[in-house]
Amino acid sequence: MDERAEHDETPEPAEAQLEVGVGPWPGGxxxxxxxxxxxxxxxxxxxxxxxxxxxxxxxxxxxxxxxxRRRHPFEVAVENWQHDLNIGSIVRSANAFLAARVHIVGRRRWNRRGAMVTDRYQHVEHHPSIDELAADARARGLTIVAVDNVPGSVGVDDYAFPPASLLLFGQEGPGLSSEAIAAADAVVAIPQFGSTRSINAAAAAAIVMHAWIREHTR
Structure with a gap:
């Protein structure tokens, strides 16, 4: 590795910021x-x-x-015990893949910065515990699919996602709680090939949501 490249702190030249969106409607x-x-x-x-x-x-x-009118029948849930910064990004991905709902389990307050205001367009619900989330999911006929690389998990590419799935994600670092694993109907993991034990929680959520999309939509 080029150490100069690794430690180079020379600032990049300033570039003009691109305007996003559109201006006033033409013609007044x-x-x-x-x-x-x-x-x-x-x-x-x-x-x-x-x-x-x-x-x-x-x-x-x-x-x-x-x-x-267009939402897909899968839903997303994420545990929020440590105010994980990735939760906002998971909400943003849920909006991009048009999940029916997002469920926040644990602490009611969550960091919305990563959502980039997409939470305004996404139905977000709160559950104090995994037990309450599981009861709600089963009452509505959802299959709870936990995502964590624990012993006994199935590779995400080898799992047939039910259309009405609740994709359950843990936090950066600790992953899913033992209560979440116990409540799940299935546990899937993303195959990895490097030295790290796990990948970023928001990245993992996006991968699994897209796996559902590939199976059930065109």
């Missing part, structure tokens, strides 16, 4: 479309939100309603 108020889904304030001032182009200028409530 007289040209505004007659569409109840659109937000007059966004039409007037522009829409710089982190949304796909299809939803530019749409009201928040209209976006959520449209997403609800």
């Amino acid at each position: 108020r007289a040209a505004w479309p007659d569409d109840a889904r659109l937000d007059p304030e966004l039409l007037e001032l522009g829409d710089r939100r982190n949304v796909v182009d299809e939803f530019r200028y749409w009201r928040l409530e209209a976006i959520v309603a449209e997403l609800d």
Whole structure:
């Protein structure tokens, strides 16, 4: 390894920051479309939100309603005992893959920074304990699939995800609690080939969500 490259702290040249989104609707108020889904304030001032182009200028409530019409039947749950910074990123991935719900287990407060405001478009519920999460899942016919590289786990590529799955993730470091493993109907793990024991929790969640997507959607 080039030690100079590893320790080089020379700052990168400043680059012009790219504008995100779109400006005010062209043509002013007289040209505004007659569409109840659109937000007059966004039409007037522009829409710089982190949304796909299809939803530019749409009201928040209209976006959520449209997403609800399309949502996939899988759900995501994550344990929150240590205020893990990855939870926000997991919520963001759940939004990207259009999960029906996200469940936060344990502490009610969670770090939203990594969500990049996608939690506004995602149904997020809280459960004080794994037992309460499991009872809710079973009442609605969900199969609880825990994700952790523990003895007896099945490789994620070898597991057939039920359509109505609840994908259960642990925290960075400790992984899933023993209560979560015991409550699961199946435990899957992501095959790894390097020296590290585990991969980042948010990255693991994205991989497993996409595994469900590959199996059940086109």
